[in-house]
Amino acid sequence: MKLTLLLFPCIASLASAYWLPETLKSCSFKTCVVPKNQTQQLKDRLQRQYHVYLWTPISFSGLTNVEFLLQGNLTLPANVSQVEGIVGNSKLYPGHWVTVSNSQGVTFTGTEDNDGGWWLGHGNLWWSDPNTSSNNQRPHFFSFKVTSLRLRRMKILKPVAWCFSISGTDVYMTDTILDARSDNGFPFNTDGIDMSASNAVVDGWTSWNGDDIINVAPPAMNVTMRNIIAYGTHGVSVSCSGGTGGNYLFENALIYDSLIGARFKGVLGTTCNVLNVTWRNFAVFNTSYPIHFIENYVDQETGPPKNANLSLAAFATNFVWDNIVATTAEVLADGSCISDPCWSFTPGESPEKGLYLLCKDQEHCKDFHLSHITLLGADGGPGQMDCTGLEGVTGMGYACTNTTLQEA
Ligand SMILES: *[C@@H]1O[C@H](CO)[C@@H](O)[C@H](O)[C@H]1NC(C)=O
Ligand SMILES: *[C@@H]1O[C@H](CO)[C@@H](O)[C@H](O)[C@H]1NC(C)=O
Ligand SMILES: *[C@@H]1O[C@H](CO)[C@@H](O)[C@H](O)[C@H]1NC(C)=O
Ligand SMILES: *[C@@H]1O[C@H](CO)[C@@H](O)[C@H](O)[C@H]1NC(C)=O
Ligand SMILES: *[C@@H]1O[C@H](CO)[C@@H](O)[C@H](O)[C@H]1NC(C)=O
Ligand SMILES: *[C@@H]1O[C@H](CO)[C@@H](O)[C@H](O)[C@H]1NC(C)=O
Ligand SMILES: *[C@@H]1O[C@H](CO)[C@@H](O)[C@H](O)[C@H]1NC(C)=O
Ligand SMILES: *[C@@H]1O[C@H](CO)[C@@H](O)[C@H](O)[C@H]1NC(C)=O
Ligand SMILES: *[C@@H]1O[C@H](CO)[C@@H](O)[C@H](O)[C@H]1NC(C)=O
Numbered sequence: 578m579k580l581t582l583l584l585f586p587c588i589a590s591l592a593s594a595y596w597l598p599e600t601l602k603s604c605s606f607k608t609c610v611v612p613k614n615q616t617q618q619l620k621d622r623l624q625r626q627y628h629v630y631l632w633t634p635i636s637f638s639g640l641t642n643v644e645f646l647l648q649g650n651l652t653l654p655a656n657v658s659q660v661e662g663i664v665g666n667s668k669l670y671p672g673h674w675v676t677v678s679n680s681q682g683v684t685f686t687g688t689e690d691n692d693g694g695w696w697l698g699h700g701n702l703w704w705s706d707p708n709t710s711s712n713n714q715r716p717h718f719f720s721f722k723v724t725s726l727r728l729r730r731m732k733i734l735k736p737v738a739w740c741f742s743i744s745g746t747d748v749y750m751t752d753t754i755l756d757a758r759s760d761n762g763f764p765f766n767t768d769g770i771d772m773s774a775s776n777a778v779v780d781g782w783t784s785w786n787g788d789d790i791i792n793v794a795p796p797a798m799n800v801t802m803r804n805i806i807a808y809g810t811h812g813v814s815v816s817c818s819g820g821t822g823g824n825y826l827f828e829n830a831l832i833y834d835s836l837i838g839a840r841f842k843g844v845l846g847t848t849c850n851v852l853n854v855t856w857r858n859f860a861v862f863n864t865s866y867p868i869h870f871i872e873n874y875v876d877q878e879t880g881p882p883k884n885a886n887l888s889l890a891a892f893a894t895n896f897v898w899d900n901i902v903a904t905t906a907e908v909l910a911d912g913s914c915i916s917d918p919c920w921s922f923t924p925g926e927s928p929e930k931g932l933y934l935l936c937k938d939q940e941h942c943k944d945f946h947l948s949h950i951t952l953l954g955a956d957g958g959p960g961q962m963d964c965t966g967l968e969g970v971t972g973m974g975y976a977c978t979n980t981t982l983q984e985a
């Protein structure tokens with residue numbers, strides 16, 4: 578029942594055949610990758626009822642111009658200790674459950690109807706464990722390192738944790754759904770995309786998750802994400818702990834009931850360069866920290882870096898926040914707060930504040946531009962700003978204050 582083996586005939590017939598347009602119908606997981614006997618296979622085809630189990634991790638390397646059509650559902654084992662055993666075994670688990678590396682021209686295409694094309698993680702079996710956030714035998718779902726990657730209509734239901742890790746270049750990811758809604762326990766670390774690819778566009782994204790929608794970090798260059806609807810998120814984020822990257826654009830987002838909206842996190846005790854980042858056309862509702870920029874981020878799971886040099890911080894240059902309306906939540910926390918103070922605690926925080934701009938100093942935060950920002954506090958009054966390090970700086974659009982926004 579190893580999908581790995583059964584996939585190869587399918588790939589072989591595809592390899593030289595198609596690369597865009599995406600009309601290939603002759604081969605799919607559903608009709609080609611059926612790890613059952615033929616009677617069952619035929620029956621499945623006729624009845625259109627099918628789950629393929631991804632019993633073990635699958636890896637592809639060296640693909641050229643291959644399209645995977647996902648018609649049936651693909652599912653991880655619904656057995657926590659079985660998956661933990663695999664993740665804990667470095668011979669079986671290369672770091673992600675599905676890996677595509679060193680390849681060129683790879684497309685995954687999901688279905689338009691909701692009956693198929695889902696990747697089922699059974700994360701709910703893990704989230705109900707109160708210790709899930711410290712479980713280092715949770716699987717990461719996808720890793721792509723591809724030149725010319727197309728991910729169309731990827732639909733993820735209850736991933737155990739981290740979904741997409743994407744590097745490479747020339748990436749278009751469209752119409753993605755990530756549904757990590759939980760009714761029993763917080764869906765820790767259900768990050769959407771960890772993006773280090775360059776020349777990438779993510780267009781059309783709907784999610785319910787318990788961590789960042791996206792986190793873009795150097796060395797990524799030229800990344801755009803647009804048309805986002807999200808609930809429960811930890812942000813449309815840029816982070817930085819080393820290297821140089823930039824030209825990131827995030828636009829057209831509706832964010833509801835979340836911890837963080839437009840977010841930058843420079844990691845404590847590290848330095849890096851990020852240039853030309855824009856968040857525009859965001860509406861952020863009932864969110865604890867709608868706009869959040871900090872340079873002393875510490876990851877709750879890993880703690881502060883050892884021997885952190887606290888005189889270091891990210892260099893952020895030419896950052897733009899434009900056309901953002903935000904209402905702050907009454908509560909400055911979500912279910913991921915399992916320490917006191919919460920990992921997301923921010924000095925000066927208040928449910929009346931919607932914009933946090935916490936810079937080390939002017940040297941580290943240059944060329945910041947804020948325009949058309951409307952903030953409402955949890956009390957319904959005009960929202961406030963929390964600002965350090967940029968006191969007295971002119972030309973930002975708004976003055977660095979700890980009060981309501983003052984145009985300057
Ligand atoms: C093959 O499929 C048929 C129909 O579902 C089933 O009855 C039979 O047990 C299967 N055989 C094996 C070896 O799995
Ligand atoms: C789950 O996996 C474990 C470890 O592989 C195995 O011992 C156990 O029988 C499995 N449980 C079920 C219900 O299959
Ligand atoms: C695939 O999974 C989705 C989401 O759980 C479900 O609604 C659908 O019925 C499943 N399809 C099949 C063929 O099992
Ligand atoms: C959670 O982890 C703590 C410390 O490692 C341990 O004492 C506790 O028993 C664990 N709880 C559960 C439900 O596994
Ligand atoms: C940025 O990336 C997109 C998507 O790959 C590409 O179309 C565009 O040409 C790139 N822009 C630059 C300046 O490289
Ligand atoms: C940032 O934008 C400036 C001005 O448009 C440009 O000169 C510079 O090359 C950009 N930075 C990067 C990292 O591309
Ligand atoms: C705000 O969002 C939280 C979840 O973060 C939710 O529990 C609460 O009901 C929401 N409040 C309103 C007024 O929608
Ligand atoms: C910390 O960083 C500063 C600024 O780069 C540098 O001057 C200093 O030598 C570093 N200290 C240590 C202990 O590495
Ligand atoms: C805002 O308050 C912080 C202390 O919480 C302070 O360091 C900072 O200088 C204040 N900002 C301004 C503009 O006064």
